Amino acid sequence: xxxxxxxxxxxxxxxxxxxxxxxxxxxxxxxxxxxxxxxxxxxxxxxxxxxxxxxxxxxxxxxxxxxxxxxxxxxxxxxxxxxxxxxxxxxxxxxxxxxxxxxxxxxxxxxxxxxxxxxxxxxxxxxxxxxxxxxxxxxxxxxxxxxxxxxxxxxxxxxxxxxxxxxxxxxxxxxxxxxxxxxxxxxxxxxxxxxxxxxxxxxxxxxxxxxxxxxxxxxxxxxxxxxxxxxxxxxxxxxxxxxxxxxxxxxxxxxxxxxxxxxx
Amino acid sequence: xxxxxxxxxxxxxxxxxxxxxxxxxxxxxxxxxxxxxxxxxxxxxxxxxxxxxxxxxxxxxxxxxxxxxxxxxxxxxxxxxxxxxxxxxxxxxxxxxxxxxxxxxxxxxxxxxxxxxxxxxxxxxxxxxxxxxxxxxxxxxxxxxxxxxxxxxxxxxxxxxxxxxxxxxxxxxxxxxxxxxxxxxxxxxxxxxxxxxxxxxxxxxxxxxxxxxxxxxxxxxxxxxxxxxxxxxxxxxxxxxxxxxxxxxxxxxxxxxxxxxxxxxxxxxxxxxxxxxxxxxxxxxxxxxxxxxxxxxxxxxxxxxxxxxxxxxxxxxxxxxxxxxxxxxxxxxxxxxxxxxxxxxxxxxxxxxxx
Amino acid sequence: xxxxxxxxxxxxxxxxxxxxxxxxxxxxxxxxxxxxxxxxxxxxxxxxxxxxxxxxxxxxxxxxxxxxxxxxxxxxxxxxxxxxxxxxxxxxxxxxxxxxxxxxxxxxxxxxxxxxxxxxxxxxxxxxxxxxxxxxxxxxxxxxxxxxxxxxxxxxxxxxxxxxxxxxxxxxxxxxxxxxxxxxxxxxxxxxxxxxxxxxxxxxxxxxxxxxxxxxxxxxxxxxxxxxxxxxxxxxxxxxxxxxxxxxxxxxxxxxxxxxxxxxxxxxxxxxxxxxxxxxxxxxxxxxxx
Ligand SMILES: Nc1ncnc2c1ncn2[C@@H]1O[C@H](COP(=O)(O)OP(=O)(O)OP(=O)(O)O)[C@@H](O)[C@H]1O
Ligand SMILES: [Mg+2]
Numbered sequence: 074x075x076x077x078x079x080x081x082x083x084x085x086x087x088x089x090x091x092x093x094x095x096x097x098x099x100x101x102x103x104x105x106x107x108x109x110x111x112x113x114x115x116x117x118x119x120x121x122x123x124x125x126x127x128x129x130x131x132x133x134x135x136x137x138x139x140x141x142x143x144x145x146x147x148x149x150x151x152x153x154x155x156x157x158x159x160x161x162x163x164x165x166x167x168x169x170x171x172x173x174x175x176x177x178x179x180x181x182x183x184x185x186x187x188x189x190x191x192x193x194x195x196x197x198x199x200x201x202x203x204x205x206x207x208x209x210x211x212x213x214x215x216x217x218x219x220x221x222x223x224x225x226x227x228x229x230x231x232x233x234x235x236x237x238x239x240x241x242x243x244x245x246x247x248x249x250x251x252x253x254x255x256x257x258x259x260x261x262x263x264x265x266x267x268x269x270x271x272x273x274x275x276x277x278x279x280x281x282x283x284x285x286x287x288x289x290x291x292x293x294x295x296x297x298x299x300x301x302x303x304x305x306x307x308x309x310x311x312x313x314x315x316x317x318x319x320x321x322x323x324x325x326x327x328x329x330x331x332x333x334x335x336x337x
Numbered sequence: 338x339x340x341x342x343x344x345x346x347x348x349x350x351x352x353x354x355x356x357x358x359x360x361x362x363x364x365x366x367x368x369x370x371x372x373x374x375x376x377x378x379x380x381x382x383x384x385x386x387x388x389x390x391x392x393x394x395x396x397x398x399x400x401x402x403x404x405x406x407x408x409x410x411x412x413x414x415x416x417x418x419x420x421x422x423x424x425x426x427x428x429x430x431x432x433x434x435x436x437x438x439x440x441x442x443x444x445x446x447x448x449x450x451x452x453x454x455x456x457x458x459x460x461x462x463x464x465x466x467x468x469x470x471x472x473x474x475x476x477x478x479x480x481x482x483x484x485x486x487x488x489x490x491x492x493x494x495x496x497x498x499x500x501x502x503x504x505x506x507x508x509x510x511x512x513x514x515x516x517x518x519x520x521x522x523x524x525x526x527x528x529x530x531x532x533x534x535x536x537x538x539x540x541x542x543x544x545x546x547x548x549x550x551x552x553x554x555x556x557x558x559x560x561x562x563x564x565x566x567x568x569x570x571x572x573x574x575x576x577x578x579x580x581x582x583x584x585x586x587x588x589x590x591x592x593x594x595x596x597x598x599x600x601x602x603x604x605x606x607x608x609x610x611x612x613x614x615x616x617x618x619x620x621x622x623x624x625x626x627x628x629x630x631x632x633x634x635x636x637x638x639x640x641x642x643x644x645x646x647x648x649x650x651x652x653x654x655x656x657x658x659x660x661x662x663x664x665x666x667x668x669x670x671x672x673x674x675x676x677x678x679x680x681x682x683x684x685x686x687x688x689x690x691x692x
Numbered sequence: 693x694x695x696x697x698x699x700x701x702x703x704x705x706x707x708x709x710x711x712x713x714x715x716x717x718x719x720x721x722x723x724x725x726x727x728x729x730x731x732x733x734x735x736x737x738x739x740x741x742x743x744x745x746x747x748x749x750x751x752x753x754x755x756x757x758x759x760x761x762x763x764x765x766x767x768x769x770x771x772x773x774x775x776x777x778x779x780x781x782x783x784x785x786x787x788x789x790x791x792x793x794x795x796x797x798x799x800x801x802x803x804x805x806x807x808x809x810x811x812x813x814x815x816x817x818x819x820x821x822x823x824x825x826x827x828x829x830x831x832x833x834x835x836x837x838x839x840x841x842x843x844x845x846x847x848x849x850x851x852x853x854x855x856x857x858x859x860x861x862x863x864x865x866x867x868x869x870x871x872x873x874x875x876x877x878x879x880x881x882x883x884x885x886x887x888x889x890x891x892x893x894x895x896x897x898x899x900x901x902x903x904x905x906x907x908x909x910x911x912x913x914x915x916x917x918x919x920x921x922x923x924x925x926x927x928x929x930x931x932x933x934x935x936x937x938x939x940x941x942x943x944x945x946x947x948x949x950x951x952x953x954x955x956x957x958x959x960x961x962x963x964x965x966x967x968x969x970x971x972x973x974x975x976x977x978x979x980x981x982x
Contacts, residue, residue, distance in 0.1 A: 095817025152712040159708035182918025184935040188955040193723035232422030239416045240436030254426045273810040276920040293812045309813040
């Protein structure tokens, strides 16, 4: 059995502290009782968590982000599943090109996408609409969804489908009873990754969000640009806690490393 | 009128012909093996019967009905895949019941028929398990039960045993054969294992490069191979290339290297270059003086139930097998004579030597 | 493998991908094209965008030293962050791979998990740590190590640290993936032939995970070059990078054509760098790793 030497363990410890320190400090500062940024020297206070409830802007933005992420992830999956099946199952002219095209948003800086969507929306009159915003997010999260669904679909046992077919199942029944359940882990993983990516997106959204469609990260960004106060820390803490819970759940049902790293 | 007929089946992938004019008739209840080396088109042929590959030419007829254009899910055939293709997200019970569900069989009848099918393959206690909780041999039997429970007209098996270890494979051969006898389903087995084909089938159909080269009962195909390819493919054989020196009175003398071998003249059409084939178990040791030819034992291997010798002889190296009866046998480097019974050398035309 | 439906027609794949294709053409193709066109338009502070064809925006970007500084800062930052990520991410991945479960899975989640937490939150964390009234500064002051408040906010160093934190998980993922392909026996084989642990690392492990490091570097580089939120919050108004410059042209100065031109240059620079880097990696490793 290979083991790590003491030097390696020291390096590892420093690395993990480096990774966790900024997140930890956010959580600690959130419990301050002062009106400004400081450590909770007089014991933890929930003052800034109560303050979240008194800021309806942030609450509204949270709901906008939530609906946006739900919508974008769902639409992305709805189009990613048939597209993946097409790419995995058939050899047809333009197959590679199509895959590259579907994955291309990964190569485009989000600022560029933001610029492009802003220009597009002012031209076609979609500015400030939730529908428009949702579709921009579909473009951004689609590659993540597609990659997981593609991996699941290409690992699919085609013989199982043939077997079902030979036992008398129609094409639709085969899809519903065999194909979909078998790629479900990939689909679920893809959906969650798409959801989180959409929920966290700020760079592109900052260009196209209107006052009525300001997402939570965008509102936080604008707030930071003005002032950094403990309110941001408490909101961030809530986000961190929710993400960690989500992560644990995901890890239980699917394996976090599978989602983040792919099949291994 | 035979039950399943393939008439002039051809499959081309682009300009590559995977299957070339296969004609084969199978009787009701018969067990036929498609046997041939890797890539000879066995799977493609089977998939055409199953309906997963569309024939370029030809027809498939089952029980007088032309099913060439019938969809795979309407053909009502049972298929066992090499990978078993069990549905990993369903229990054994649901796997086996799937085909019945598709046929809208009522729940009660379904339960009863699934249980019967599981009993047939000795898996009654495993209904609630998932495929990943079964051993290889058990999975294989689930696949068989799933294919048989729909009472298919024809059962198609594509190398169903190749994922099992040698011992289990032999057990499953016996079990599969006895299940097939019990239910009496017409069966086509694809395999590249000649021993398996010979052990299980009523008839074997040997394929080479997309064509059927010989169809017959196993003993006949083994004892009377019609081509050099079949002779080589079915069991071990010594293949000696030679030319006909002269022939008279129903006998002919064939020159092999520097020696002359005297054989029966069976086929007047034979001329010039020929191949002589003699199976290792048909050669017997004698004293040097009594042998038809003499030689020297080069290597001797003990293989449990028999001995295998490699003998250097004037006609080239020869393999000889001798059953192990517990007694002593010839030693390495011993000078020996070899003999065979008249008629045990097959003479085959050399030009069919392919593959 | 072939099946009937496929032999019959080439229509199904196009039908299946049609929804995605239509959406992409409408929501990606058209906007990108509009942006490209916009970058060739002119701008006037009173009249706004003037739809004529001009190369002025590009000429301005390529001649104005202000933009030279911004582009140099951006790509310099990207290079620095990439090198640091490789130097700390690759060893960490290797250490992780030598850990036993459950520690291995646990720390993998700890290190990769932050990817799922908003960049804003993570950047905020750094702002709290390294600001003038931040934790590091006040702690160091209170224990008397420094007298002046110590300020990394609005500095290049601060930006680098925060971006390394944001992006190093990608490097760990890439190296981890290539470590997974490594046959564990090769290290033992190296040791059995008399190599020291260090030699095994340098001569046997490193060459095999190099493709992982290189592909991780590509991701980190591209993401740093186009990073927006972190440079904007930590770098502030003074230390502008390409992304924040484009943002300001669009939403403060309202010079959209110039902003679009900056975006186009960023996109093309990104693609050129990624493509040539890819080509380089492929040429270098094609023979070994096929
Ligand atoms: N979809 C396809 N496209 C092109 N060629 C194919 C296709 N399917 C099979 N072939 C070719 O047809 C030939 C016969 O294939 P087939 O799968 O029937 O062989 P097989 O006899 O079953 O071999 P094995 O014992 O290895 O399974 C092979 O040369 C194969 O490469
Ligand atoms: Mg085959």
